[in-house]
Amino acid sequence: MKHTIVYKGFLLLLAVGAVSCNKDLLDSPPYGQSTSADFWRNADDAVSASNALYSFLGDEYTFAHTEQTWDICSDDQWRAGDHPEDQAIEDFTVEPSNPQLNDSWARKYEIVSRANAVLINVPEINMDNALKNRILGEAHFIRGLIYWQFYKIYGEVPLILEANVRENNYNVPKASMAEMEAQIESDFLAAADLLLTTNDNANLGRATKGAAWGYLAKFYMYKENFPKVIEFGNKVITGPYALAPSFGDNFTPATKNNPEVLFSIQCTEGWTENxxxxxxxxxxxxxxxxxxxxxxxxxxxxxxxxxxxxxxxxxxxxxxxxxxxxxxxxxxxxxxxxxxxxxxxxxxxxxxxxxxxxNIVMLRASDIYLLVAEAKIRSGQNGDNEINAVRRRNNIPDVSNATMQDLIHERRVELAGENERHLDLMRWDRANIIDLRAHYAINRGQWKPARTFTRPKNYKFPIPQRQIDLSNGVLIQNPDYQ
Amino acid sequence: MKLNLLLKRLFAFIAAIALHQLAFAQTSVTGKVTDQSTGAPLSNVNVTIKGTSRGTTTNDNGVFSINLQQGDAVLVFSSTGFAETEIDINGRSTIDVTLSTSSTKLSEVVVVGYGTQSRRDLTGAVASVKGDAIQNLPVSSASQALQGRAAGVNVVRSGGNPGNPGSIRIRGTGTINNADPLIIIDGIPAGDLNAVNPNDIASIEVLKDASASAIYGTRAANGVVIVTTKRGGFEQPMRMNVNAYTGMSNAIKTLDMLDAATLVELKRERFTNDGLTINPVWNDPSNSTQRTNWQDELFRTGTVNNIDVALSGGSAKSSYMLSAGMYDEKGIITNSFFKRYSMRLNSDHRIGKRLKVGQSIQLTRSNDNSLNTLSAQDGLIWSAIRFMPFIPVKNDDGSWGTSKASNEFGDINNPIFTANTIDADNINTRLLANINAEYEILKGLKFKVNLGVDGNHYTGRNFNIIISDQTRTRNNNSLGRSFSESYSLLGEYFLSYSNIFAGKHKLDAVAGYTSQTFDGDNFSAAKRDFLNEDPNQRFLDVGQTLQGIGGNRYYDALQSVFGRINYDYDQRYLFTATFRADGSSKFADGNKWGYFPAFSAGWRISNEKFFNVSFIDELKLTAGWGQLGNQNVNRLQYLALIGNGGRYSFNNNTTVGNTQTRLPNPNISWETAEMSNIGLSAELFNRKLAVNLNYFDKKTRDMLLSPPTIGTVGTLSIPDQNVGVLKNSGFEMDLSYSNRAGEFSYRLGANAAFIKNKVIELYDGNFIGSRTYGRPNEEISRTYEGLPIGIFYGWRTDGLYQTTDDISKDPNIANDPRRTAGLIEPGDVRFLDINGDGLIDDRDRVNLGSPHPKMVYGFNADFNYKGFDLGLFFLGNAGVKIFNADRMQGLDPTYSFNMYEEVKDRWTGPGTSNSIPRMTTRRNNRNYRTSDMFIEKGDFLRLKNLSIGYTLNDKLTNRLGIGKTRFYITGQNVFTVTGYSGLDPELGYTDGNRQINVDYAQYPQSRTWIFGLNVTF
Structure with missing residues (x-):
């Protein structure tokens, strides 16, 4: 009798087992994550994808540190810190295995990939058109910004665009200089077209037309297309992007989003770290x-x-x-x-x-004033108005009939530490305005002894060796580093 | 009142047990024990009454006498070197016995999947470790105790911190991804061994080859470890066993660093050599005053305490084993600890003639704190090695010493401050339980059910204080709490059949169905800005600002059918066939199921009529082949997932973005290991010597790995792909020998494994990188096709340049722009130009050697003389290389850290040194890059355990009314013979399986001595 209870229990165990034999047992749901099939439904998804365009900009291995490293080549600063790889960058002895190169490579492409995802998927979403345009503009802007950075540092790199994503084709050769330039130009032009002139308070910090125009002005300066520099520079100068009353406002938390700041990486105490x-x-x-x-x-x-x-x-x-x-x-x-x-x-x-x-300032209107001034001076016009607009708030006298010498001085002091100096010097060396080899051969004391700048090798940094290895021969090293 | 009553009853109960022992002495039996082969009397043979702890030993003439109580039926005679013999008393008062020698190896029964087998009948490779061998060692986990006990079973310790179990590797590193074996505890696949009190373990079986483990198909590719815990016996009077030990541990070694005065001298020399003004801090005489040896300050005397009590017994129908234990270890670094409370109840019941029901339940709660000892940025030991010796632990005003005064003093926080202010712990509360039933349908045919649950509740807390007085500051204090609950349900249903036909055809078969599900749920929250850091205020309620809350869940499942047939013809020819089909939720429909067959055969040559070799008692040849699966990878990799793309803010309005977080691999499926095994086992010389030899060859195909992917894809996670083939092959040897001479008996054992690891194929022929070291991100380990996993990769060197002439004439740097720019100077390292282009760059890097030992071995010796016992257990590695990354940085003068003392012998002029470069502040020649200068031999031989015990004379224990009583002293890591210069040659893995034997100044193993007592009532 007592045993029958146990046998009943035994049968119950069997029943439990039979239940566990159901055929859905092996289906594992992706709790808490969406699959790509159920994302990109509405405006909320589009906005959240646009937010993700920005979140990597302030990464240690993108613009918060690695992309700031290249300017230690300049005559403004000593590398300091304790990263041995920085010495090689400063001394122009950088090898393709230098970790600074590879650290930032995939991260920049991650930002590109986020922009590509927006450009592929957001057009299909049924949503408010103005918002859609802003988001597409942001994606073009951010992608343009990254390729612009690649262009300045490495010259030619693979261009990963919507088609590459659709075809799952990521191991592609470097684009030519012309293709790089065409892409940067078209992304910034599209951004300038689609973005808002200014954002409301809750969205300050998103890209604007002014930011896109500013980068276009700078892009055309690198191309020495002075009329275009002046054309797009003047859009900024005449737009709602007035210089701040004080130079310091741009670097003060309370006034960090004043109109002069065309683009910056936004940081917030307790949320993101600068x-x-x-x-x-x-x-x-x-x-x-x-x-x-x-x-x-x-x-x-x-x-x-x-x-x-x-x-x-x-x-x-x-x-x-x-x-x-x-x-x-x-x-x-x-x-x-x-x-x-x-x-x-x-x-x-x-x-x-x-x-x-x-915030981490990326582009200011005063930079654009000086680009316009430079374009004017270099095309035989007078750039005093723009230079003096920048000088006037700093308690120093105006200049008149400013020369390239004055302009070079002004850019150095206005933009010191903002990652322009070394790039500017290389740009002017290429234009035969200065002799950078001689300039860097000057011994500037313990923290900046004489260094050997080799043309054209040091105009570009090498493609990271790891990426060359991984490409199995598709990616070719920059010629002077082979 | 009630409690009082309860206590009284408890005392009465205990008293009754004690009286029970004394009150029923009635008759006695005497006899003589002799050696079967020589006829000589055997002394010191243990004579016990079966099912009790009562017993005696024979005297010098082999004579014994023992008192009997009502119910005593069987005597058990045991002595090292002889087969255990049971004799029914049958009312006799005199019993003479002869014992035959035996290594006992082949007569034992081993646990295999879904059943047991006699070792004689095994056709697969199975190693057994008896519980006795691993009991009462000062280790927190049975896996540590398993180290060195069986050939081909390697336990790699990645640090000696309390509670670190080490990684079990069976027959080499089976795959580049998770290579942990499947652990089965009392029939439940349970993940790891940590939760089990090692003293509860009756035996551990390791299924090494495919034939043995294929019954666990899915998860058996890296071997199977089966743990069986102790159970009570039917008809066994109640017995209580108490184990207690207490001990201390200390650091085995510290590194010799420069004293303050010498350090300052060398720091100054750096500037002078470079023609720079000496930084004024090095003119301050206060900095030449030696104040602190940071390693001595960091290491303290650790403690370890264990107590456990087990109660077991049984009636004709039910048996039980109930145990409770506490293990408490405080490590040799402040604030490192591991604590475990455990309880276990195992019981078995016979219900009627056909039904047996059993259960096991184990409840454990463990608490530990894992300190950071693996980082070359802020690891604790790393910091202590480097922190300035002139900085005091605490200043006169009681504040902590700090390196803040100057950049020259290193961006390291005072390691003693760090160790003392860490406030973190991890608590796991785990339930492991099963209930099983066995019903005999017909004679030999049984139906079995096993239902199990493995549930774990984890809580983690971590309080970070504000740090303002140290170099690495922290702006906000914060508290993070996390909770997770995981539970796994197991159901197994199988039929087993066993019969002998016509006397010669023995058939055993088992077939069944099993499923296991794994659910988990986690929650975490963090707050910052605690106005008061008092320990009583460190709760989430107190934090002013919410930092974040998160939570998620997961689900995995496996479903399988399996079967095995063992056929034995005339005890001469043995065959085994196994099959298992497994479905895994890790893979997409269409790829879910994997099928894993295995076959093996054995030939007991010694049972053939023609076999007539007098000194060979048993000889068996086995061979097997099989396939095994591995699905130990992340779930849902066949889906493209959209998830958290990081935080951002717009004008201080916070947002979180969403982005694609993983590329999908719709084709992901099983990793398959194919393994062949040939084994030879023998017993020789009257079974005194047992030999077991195995050769295996294991190929892991479709190895699942996330291939390094070209950066243009971005940083989203790349799914594992079935690419790569890995081969492990090797030879294993186990020997044991036991004998006695008069009252002296001994047992010797040795095992060794020679395993080769080689990557046969790797995705598109590219290499897999690994963790880089320190600030310069030095690459150390790479995995290449055609080479073992994780070889060292770097430059070759040939001493130092002694003169400028050396440099100008060196063909290695004939075209090197650094030479022409004057950046290479005498006293710098001469790197070798491997590719012959006359300059040193990345392309001159080569394979600098394998980190895998050529031989892993262990040997043990146990001696008994009268009441004394002595046990020695050694283990070692031979033919192994270590990359001493800590030394690479420790010699480098360009850091703002202290340096190794050997830097005293640096290069200071031609002929002064050919191995330690000059002092400089510059890294022009990168003297301290990954090179053969820092590769050392890592061979070691370690006396892992030394145990000396004394068992009280039974006359005394009988008078005291207690059972067998043993006192012992055990040492762990007693001494180590090694040429390795670092803290500890046992370094372990530092990046999954991709990097091994790289010295990051890991938490070293300590030397521990314990004193213990084991009493049976």
Missing amino acids: VASIYYGPRPWGGWGFQEPIDDLADEFEPGDERMGYTMAKVGDMIDAGASNGGLQPVPAGLTNTGYFFRKYVSWRPDGGLDNNM
């Missing part, structure tokens, strides 16, 4: 002490030029490093190696700690 701040901040004040300005840059500023204090701190300058770093104090000797640090990426919260509300 990694550039950490790299540029002095060690004892919570940073890692990379990329320090040198005397040569300090000496370039005219006496009384207010920009110097906003650009770089020197020993004795009064800086509020926040309570935990000792509050308002003169910069002590030994805080950094060269005695200076860049301030354009760094500020401190009142309680101490680097302020993550600082």
